[in-house]
Amino acid sequence: xxxxxxxxxxxxxxxxxxxxxxxxxxxxxxxxxxxxxxxxxxxxxxxxxxxxxxxxxxxxxxxxxxxxxxxxxxxxxxxxxxxxxxxxxxxxxxxxxxxxxxxxxxxxxxxxxxxxxxxxxxxxxxxxxxxxxxxxxxxxxxxxxxxxxxxxxxxxxxxxxxxxxxxxxxxxxxxxxxxxxxxxxxxxxxxxxxxxxxxxxxxxxxxxxxxxxxxxxxxxxxxxxxxxxxxxxxxxxxxxxxxxxxxxxxxxxxxxxxxxxxxxxxxxxxxxxxxxxxxxxxxxxxxxxxxxxxxxxxxxxxxxxxxxxxxxxxxxxxxxxxxxxxxxxxxxxxxxxxx
Numbered sequence: 001x002x003x004x005x006x007x008x009x010x011x012x013x014x015x016x017x018x019x020x021x022x023x024x025x026x027x028x029x030x031x032x033x034x035x036x037x038x039x040x041x042x043x044x045x046x047x048x049x050x051x052x053x054x055x056x057x058x059x060x061x062x063x064x065x066x067x068x069x070x071x072x073x074x075x076x077x078x079x080x081x082x083x084x085x086x087x088x089x090x091x092x093x094x095x096x097x098x099x100x101x102x103x104x105x106x107x108x109x110x111x112x113x114x115x116x117x118x119x120x121x122x123x124x125x126x127x128x129x130x131x132x133x134x135x136x137x138x139x140x141x142x143x144x145x146x147x148x149x150x151x152x153x154x155x156x157x158x159x160x161x162x163x164x165x166x167x168x169x170x171x172x173x174x175x176x177x178x179x180x181x182x183x184x185x186x187x188x189x190x191x192x193x194x195x196x197x198x199x200x201x202x203x204x205x206x207x208x209x210x211x212x213x214x215x216x217x218x219x220x221x222x223x224x225x226x227x228x229x230x231x232x233x234x235x236x237x238x239x240x241x242x243x244x245x246x247x248x249x250x251x252x253x254x255x256x257x258x259x260x261x262x263x264x265x266x267x268x269x270x271x272x273x274x275x276x277x278x279x280x281x282x283x284x285x286x287x288x289x290x291x292x293x294x295x296x297x298x299x300x301x302x303x304x305x306x307x308x309x310x311x312x313x314x315x316x317x318x319x320x321x322x323x324x325x326x327x328x329x330x331x332x333x334x335x336x337x338x339x
Contacts, residue, residue: 001121003069004078009050013064014059016085022131024083026097026138027123028090029161030067031153036104039074039112043081046072049103053080061088069122075114077122083131090141091148093335098132106154116160127172135172136165 003331006015032053037045050070066088067080080101081087089099101118102111119137127135140161141152 001077001118001125003122004046004076006079009043009047009078010258011054011064012051013054016081016087017061017063017087019084020095022084022088024098024131024134025133026093026164027088027132027136028093028097029137029140029153029157029164030089030099030101030105031068031157032101032103032154033105033107033154034100034103035334036073036109037116039072039151043072043074043076046076046078046103048073050078053101053103057088063088066099068098069100071102071115071122073104073112073115075112075118077118083126083279090144093147095146098126100137102153102157105156105337107151108156110156116167120164120171123164124171137168144310145293156339200305211270231252297326 019129032049034049034052034056037049048064052065053070054065058064059326063081066082066090067085069080070078071233072078080099085100089101090092094180100122102115102119111278123132123135123137125133133157133257140155140158213242
């Protein structure tokens, strides 16, 4: 039986949240509760329905389509996240289970004969390949032990689960299953307790993915802002250049204050420290931005947190001395360019 691949229907996002152990112990039936495509060629609306399911899964869990396989009303079977990867379909059981989603709302419609036949064939094919322990559905989403209360897979799909399993048993009787060997699953080497912990970790990982992605994106943004500062700390030459820029900015601020004295405008020495501090920080940040440009020539310069490299109390301690200095000494410093 043909399974329409992810490449054929145009998957855009990742295929699940990493590897999942095989063979899977359970298979659960879901419904999408979205609009059902029609059953006529050329089946473009089926591809569109798959991309819609993928977008829903991406928005909810950050890992693309949530289901292992999808069955359309036409009976055509589509690959979801893939049998060997971890989905986000059946809470607390994603590690040990796989999921078939019937596309449509099956509180309103029943399954087609084509869906029943091909889901049964899918179960048998995957069982023969060693991907499933048994060729049967364990039930609908609503039947999952300790699961989330839900109407899924819809009352009419729920009623047809025995029909699917009966047909799968008939098909399975025609040929034996593949006997899995040690290469089929790493789980065979683990104790029951170790298996439980591995599967719990895998299931938790699937539900944590959106939060992890959000935090990773935020940290990447913060890293871009701090890379230049860390480089300046690690490289003495660059660190000295930043410090020198701060001192130059401080001197420029003081010079501006001295100039205001010579022009006859008074200087508020209580705010002189803040003037020099602001000028120093501005100059230091400009130098830091220049360093960022040199480190990242192809991208925008990161915006670093404001630096406070010059001690305000130190400037304040000199304010009284400046206030007491004879005017002719200040004039002479300004004229000579030393201030």
